[in-house]
Amino acid sequence: MLAIEAKNLRRTYSSRTGFLRPRRTVTEAVRGVSFEVARGELFGLLGPNGAGKSTTIKMLNTLLLPTSGTARVLGHDVASDPVAVRRRIGYVFGGDRGLYDRLSALDNLRYFAELYGVEPRDQRRRIAELLDLVGLTGREKERVEGYSRGMRQRLHIARGLLHKPDVLFLDEPSIGVDPVAARDLRRTVADLRTGGTTVLLTTHYMAEADELCDRIAVIAGGTIQALGTPDRLKSRVQERDILEIEAYGAADEHLDRIRELPGVRGVAAEERGSRQAVMVQTERGADLHSRVLAALDGIRIGRVVTREPTLEDAYIAIVEESESGADRGPGAAAADRSEEVVA
Amino acid sequence: MSFLSLSRALTRRVVRTLRLVVVGGAISYRALFNWTTPPMFIGTLLVSPLLQLLFFVFLGRQLRVADDRFYLLGNAVVSASTACVYGGTMAVANERRYGTLGAVLLSPRHRAPLWFGRALPYVLNGLLISVFTLTVATLLLGLRIPVGALPGLAAVLLAASAGCSVFGLALGALGLRFRDVFLVSNVAASVLLLLTGANVPRETLPEWMRAVGDVLPLTHAAEAARELSAGGGLDRGRLGAELATGAGYAVLAVVLLAVFERGSRRRATLDLM
Numbered sequence: 001m002l003a004i005e006a007k008n009l010r011r012t013y014s015s016r017t018g019f020l021r022p023r024r025t026v027t028e029a030v031r032g033v034s035f036e037v038a039r040g041e042l043f044g045l046l047g048p049n050g051a052g053k054s055t056t057i058k059m060l061n062t063l064l065l066p067t068s069g070t071a072r073v074l075g076h077d078v079a080s081d082p083v084a085v086r087r088r089i090g091y092v093f094g095g096d097r098g099l100y101d102r103l104s105a106l107d108n109l110r111y112f113a114e115l116y117g118v119e120p121r122d123q124r125r126r127i128a129e130l131l132d133l134v135g136l137t138g139r140e141k142e143r144v145e146g147y148s149r150g151m152r153q154r155l156h157i158a159r160g161l162l163h164k165p166d167v168l169f170l171d172e173p174s175i176g177v178d179p180v181a182a183r184d185l186r187r188t189v190a191d192l193r194t195g196g197t198t199v200l201l202t203t204h205y206m207a208e209a210d211e212l213c214d215r216i217a218v219i220a221g222g223t224i225q226a227l228g229t230p231d232r233l234k235s236r237v238q239e240r241d242i243l244e245i246e247a248y249g250a251a252d253e254h255l256d257r258i259r260e261l262p263g264v265r266g267v268a269a270e271e272r273g274s275r276q277a278v279m280v281q282t283e284r285g286a287d288l289h290s291r292v293l294a295a296l297d298g299i300r301i302g303r304v305v306t307r308e309p310t311l312e313d314a315y316i317a318i319v320e321e322s323e324s325g326a327d328r329g330p331g332a333a334a335a336d337r338s339e340e341v342v343a
Numbered sequence: 344m345s346f347l348s349l350s351r352a353l354t355r356r357v358v359r360t361l362r363l364v365v366v367g368g369a370i371s372y373r374a375l376f377n378w379t380t381p382p383m384f385i386g387t388l389l390v391s392p393l394l395q396l397l398f399f400v401f402l403g404r405q406l407r408v409a410d411d412r413f414y415l416l417g418n419a420v421v422s423a424s425t426a427c428v429y430g431g432t433m434a435v436a437n438e439r440r441y442g443t444l445g446a447v448l449l450s451p452r453h454r455a456p457l458w459f460g461r462a463l464p465y466v467l468n469g470l471l472i473s474v475f476t477l478t479v480a481t482l483l484l485g486l487r488i489p490v491g492a493l494p495g496l497a498a499v500l501l502a503a504s505a506g507c508s509v510f511g512l513a514l515g516a517l518g519l520r521f522r523d524v525f526l527v528s529n530v531a532a533s534v535l536l537l538l539t540g541a542n543v544p545r546e547t548l549p550e551w552m553r554a555v556g557d558v559l560p561l562t563h564a565a566e567a568a569r570e571l572s573a574g575g576g577l578d579r580g581r582l583g584a585e586l587a588t589g590a591g592y593a594v595l596a597v598v599l600l601a602v603f604e605r606g607s608r609r610r611a612t613l614d615l616m
Contacts, residue, residue, distance in 0.1 A: 097442030
């Protein structure tokens, strides 16, 4: 039996604004997503902000009903049999919210142990185990309002594991977490997979996905653009070279100028404090070094290196291809969002 | 399955449900009730209702509408409303504030013990506040309440607090659907003050207001409490009416919570602050 099975999942959000002349906005967040996750697999769902990752997870964990399509978790339909699904899953949120600030970590876990049906006689031992696992032993009696972001995140994970779920949804668990805590988090997730837990992970950190995931789906514009093992996704850009340039003040016009160069297959810029890392994907063997630097004329340039493509480069290529495809498609933008005046 | 194992399974289930009501209710009270600190509790829930009682007693004396006993008993009963109405609302609406609503709704447990467990501390809170207000005001104003009326009064105040708490929970259920649910609580608290007859003799109200008052919590309890303090004995009919009103709101709360939870999955309203 599959752990997760999504078939043509769609989700539309409808919102109403205005009082005298109300307007209804309909947004298609997920537009026909299908994938399968085997038991014990660690499956990554990657995509830019607003791509539909969290909406997909919320349909799978029963917090949202699909507008159409079906999904099953361990054989249970998420729409018609939500209680059976909830008994078998855990959900870990990313970010600061989602915990009772006025309570201690211990009381947060005690409360959710009751909510998630942990046997009373097992609660004390289970909570102690989890506090130890996430490194909060000794701090468990402190109020959560005084916790750092990393500590909160670890408490989220402990909560998600209280009832030993068979399937764990991790929704951007490492967001805002420092590198040491993120490494510990990756180790915890890897251990869970080794222990037989199926994990569905969404993240923005490609190195994390590359290290952990058995398979990855890249979602953009509400649809899956690519699905496969990290190596397979990387192979999509193997015929490319990556020119990585440290720049100070590269604007969109600079990136557009690079994009227009023959032999350039994609450009992305990542903010890194006061500087930017401009990643230029070029055709293998095309020596575009000097022409790219000329396109960045007028701004300060730091280190320039040519390197092998990574999963991040593959991801950028997939997302850029999907965006350019959407731009070309007739009425593609209108398919995401539509507005109508309510009578 | 043998009788013994069946009995064990049943006992285990009952214990787990009771834990959800009692332990879960107590922890969620500490997590979600805004006035748990001693200054907030004393100021908002003990001193404020007492001052309100004295205000209406002295106003009543000035206007000669009713005697001290009328206001004392009416206000002692209605003093539970702040803790019960706002408590019930906070029990649901504050989940949004902390972003915990999703985690709670992912629980596979039955919803009735989960939510009613949350109302339980407010019942006890309401009872404590009513008893405190009644005791202190009686001493301050020098009124006598027959000792024999005390058990009946305790039963009436408990029924009033229970009814008002589930009324608050029903209002709190709106928090699963609407963001500004405390607005509804503010209006509800004023409605209770006006229509339950706590401070305004009900016979002076228009008929439609009396009709609304009949289906509100506290109305029948206030009347029963006044009769008891006047030495008239426990009016079981009024106590029964108060309990029936509470039961009605309990059913309404369960229905609304179920409907809005289902609706939140359909409309995606859980993440809205």
